[in-house]
Amino acid sequence: MTACKSGFRALALAVAFILSAALRAEPLPKGPGQVVFANAGEPLTLFTYKPPTYRDGPLLVVFHGVQRNAEDYRNYAIALAERFKVIVVTPLFDRDRFPLARYQRGGIVDAQGRAQPPEQWTYAAVPRIVAHVRGLEGRADLPYYLIGHSAGGQFLVRLAAFMPGEAKRIVAVNAGSHLFPTREREFGYGFGALPPELSGDDVLRRYLAAPLTLYQGTGDVLTSPSLDVSEPAMLQGPHRLARGRAVFAFAEALARKNGWPFNWRKVETPDIAHEAAFMFAAREVEDALFGRN
Secondary structure, three states: OHHHHHHHHHHHHHHHHHHHOOOOOOOOEEEEEEEEEEHHHEEEEEEEOOOOOOOOOEEEEOOOOOOOOOHHHHOOOOHHHHOOOOOEEEEOOOOOOOOOOOOOOOEEOOOOOOOOHHHOHHHHHHHHHHHHHHHHOOOOOOOEEEEOHHHHHHHHHHHHHHHHOOOOOOHHHHHHOOOOOOOOOEEOOEEEEHHHHHHHHHHHHHHHHOEEEEEEEEEOOOOOOOOOOOOHHHHHOOOOOHHHHHHHHHHHHHHHOOOOOOOOOEEEEOOOOOOOOHHHHHOHHHHHHHHOO
């Protein structure tokens, strides 16, 4: 058994333990809430919202931007919770423990560029959070969707490549840079320099088959202090809108060339800039989350 498969097995066992423990707990309260989740010894604060009229809708896990303002993002997503009758959970990935390498890049490699086992990836927190909420709600088959804005969108485009899990749809909103499905670009912007088990054609094929939506505002064309303007980022395009369009076109062409499944979607909403609250409230967010290929 490879180290990668062993890591996934360990993660599955941890998720099963979380689920069994959570089944003995109380469900999430209706309205806004806040809980601390153990997360395999690295606790995370979860900001939650359950509509007063909630019955049996899915779970929506929301990922914040670079300001680490998870509570604000929970509040932005209340409109989604009420509109679609879903439970919203927004984990806080603080800057001290989760700098760029562990948040936007998911902790795939350490500071020396060495690949880490899957159970140590930040992405591994996602199935744990889902298992915890499923247990609290007493619904082992509770479907879930993921949506992240800006840095949270970067987190999700890379999660889609390495650990998409059972998410029905992974929505990256106004991401500042993207993971191109090529080994010709360095990791973070492509799969270059990663070991074969994290960069082979089977990984690229799985990435293109992931249920990923690139959801963008057509007004997100300005620079900002948080925009990555490094050389590899600028090769993707001058601004966020251009970068999302470029990676989508690149991925679509690669899938067509190789005859691979392609389950990405591109949804744009007119005129909105780099504004999470407006993106979450736009009419097109329904298509981004629940539309079909």
